[in-house]
Amino acid sequence: MxxxxxxxxxxxxxxxxxxxxxxxxxxxxxxxxxxxxxxxxxxxxxxxxxxxxxxxxxxxxxxxxxxxxxxxxxxxxxxxxxxxxxxxxxxxxxxxxxxxxxxxxxxxxxxxxxxxxxxxxxxxxxxxxxxxxxxxxxxxxxxxxxxxxxxxxxxxxxxxxxxxxxxEPALFRPFIETMMRGLPHAYREVAAPTGTVVRVVIDGNAGGIWELARAAGDWHLQLPDAARPAATLTLLPADAWQLFTKGLSAAEARERAQVAGDEKLALAALRMVAVMG
Missing domain, CATH: 1.20.120.450 (dinb family like domain)
Structure with a gap:
């Protein structure tokens, strides 16, 4: 969907x-x-x-x-x-x-x-x-x-x-929701079998859950419904906004993030940059 x-x-x-x-x-x-x-x-x-x-x-x-x-x-x-x-x-x-x-x-x-x-x-x-x-x-x-x-x-x-x-959720949630629209592009060169699902969680009441699914030839966002995603990455809101706007390096974010499942698949999300420049 x-x-x-x-x-x-x-x-x-x-x-x-x-x-x-x-x-x-x-x-x-x-x-x-x-x-x-x-x-x-x-x-x-x-x-x-x-x-x-x-x-x-x-x-x-x-x-x-x-x-x-x-x-x-x-x-x-x-x-x-x-x-x-x-x-x-x-x-x-x-x-x-x-x-x-x-x-x-x-x-x-x-x-x-x-x-x-x-x-x-x-x-x-x-x-x-x-x-x-x-x-x-x-x-x-x-x-x-x-x-x-x-x-x-x-x-x-x-x-x-x-x-x-x-x-506050009213201001942060639309920000992070927009940022997450860049996930398919961040995964464009990541290989995985069709049907693979990666879950990204921004913790706390201002965050949410996003799922990225591998289809034939590309990745796309879907409404969260996977019972067992292949990989899950969980970030705190303060780390997420800094990471995706180049204020925090992927290495620094990795030290603070929680990873479950396929680590390589999960950590690809840390490469996403949702700003120009």
Missing amino acids: QKPPVDVLPLFPELDRLLLELLHSLTPEDWQRPTLAREWTVKDIAGHLLDGNLRTLSMLRDGYFGEAPEDTSYAGIVAYLNRLNADWVRAARRLSPAVLMDWLAQSGAEYTAYLNTLDPWAPAAFAVAWAGETESLNWFHIARDYTEKWHHQQQIRTAVGQPAPLM
């Missing part, structure tokens, strides 16, 4: 409200704290979130792309996005926290208003490449944008010791 789409549109205003509430509470020292996003500080991530709003409004709402990637392969798109991100973050370091917060508030409302104009079943302008798609529907594009806003805010929250609000 095909898994249903993930509806996140009503969550964007709450995500933005929580972000602005958090940013307004930060001290000058907090803004300069290091984060899981490598060289980026808390302030750098806030600038990157502003870029996401403005870039979407410019390119998709207004049809103004400014510059396009020369290489449209997966590697080319990643290099293009990394360059755009680095250029913007470097320039945004000139902006004060007050300016960033004002612009995040204004652009966030416009960004959400634009998303609400999209037909969820129409083709999206950009495919969700980390899920292996070359064409995606708008609902998946919107859900992917939700994961971007969620995990960058959580990087800020982790840096300043306030991670709890985004781990």
